[in-house]
Amino acid sequence: MEKGITKGSGKYLNRYPFSGKIICSECGGKFKRRIHSKNGGKYVAWCCGKHIDDVTACSMKFIRNADVEKAFVTMMNKLVYGRRFVLRPLLESLREMDQSDSFGMIQELELRMEKNAEQRQILTGLMAKGYLEPALFNKENNELLQEAAELEMQKNGLSHSVNGEMVKTGEVEALLKFAEKGEMLTAFDGELFGRFVEQITVYSRNGIGFQMKCGLTLRERM
Ligand SMILES: [Zn+2]
Incomplete structure (x- = not known):
């Protein structure tokens, strides 16, 4: 799935579940998808657009794609597990x-x-x-x-x-x-994300909030 998507950025804007849906709590800007390199390896990250343009305009740090996916899985599983209480x-x-x-x-x-x-x-x-x-x-x-x-x-x-x-x-x-249905998620499901989540607010590198389509905002630590 991640193959061949490192080139360019503009034309793939709506190709990913998180495209246009991650919002910075500091400046209100949208997060952009970037490929970061570390120790010879590469990973997908999301970064505040304002921060990319001018680090002094917004101090919000990037977050990793894999962490956001993991947070979504955790959040949904909490809902499944705790449905009687929530x-x-x-x-x-x-x-x-x-x-x-x-x-x-x-x-x-x-x-x-x-x-x-x-x-x-x-x-x-x-x-x-x-x-x-x-x-x-x-x-x-x-x-x-x-x-x-x-x-x-x-x-x-x-x-x-x-x-x-x-x-x-x-x-x-x-x-x-x-x-x-009581089925726990074992992996990220982009379709499910699109069905239930309106947008994500990034509070810090360690905390995001899923703004659900039903109106609830559910916070997750990362
Ligand atoms: Zn920002």
């Missing part, structure tokens, strides 16, 4: 906050999402059997896909203020659903 109580308190409102809405949205998935399955079945013109299939399928995306967005947008932070109920539910 995510489930949070979700329960969100539920109590207004049972009638957002949870009723979420249930309704989920029902509509299930129906939407069923309809797409039926369409695909009809198409496979040759009962549908491809043009008609594409049109109807695209409409359903668009509706599915809108429903998902509505679900994720339902939010509440918890301890002054806006917490997205649908996203907490999704995170808990993942944690409930």
Whole structure:
């Protein structure tokens, strides 16, 4: 995976899970990906862009890619392991906050999402059997896909203020659903990172915070 990526930088900007997502707590700048050399070996590091341009403008030191990956794995495993103490109580308190409102809405949205998935399955079945013109299939399928995306967005947008932070109920539910599977991560998973993490804040070389899509910020030592 790391082969051949040492050349250039600009055109690979969005190729990595952390690209554009690591923020410096000192200056607010974005971290850039760099290849560092040490004792003849090479490793991937992330460094504050302002610090790279002018060390006197920001004193934040670089962090290693491998350490950030490790911190993500640890953070997710803590959520999996401690789901009874973190995510489930949070979700329960969100539920109590207004049972009638957002949870009723979420249930309704989920029902509509299930129906939407069923309809797409039926369409695909009809198409496979040759009962549908491809043009008609594409049109109807695209409409359903668009509706599915809108429903998902509505679900994720339902939010509440918890301890002054806006917490997205649908996203907490999704995170808990993942944690409930009880599967510990054994390696970094970029897709999972992209699914649940909005951005990373670097406090120091030894500490970062994962700002989750659900609104929680989870700190990890490195
Ligand atoms: Zn900085």
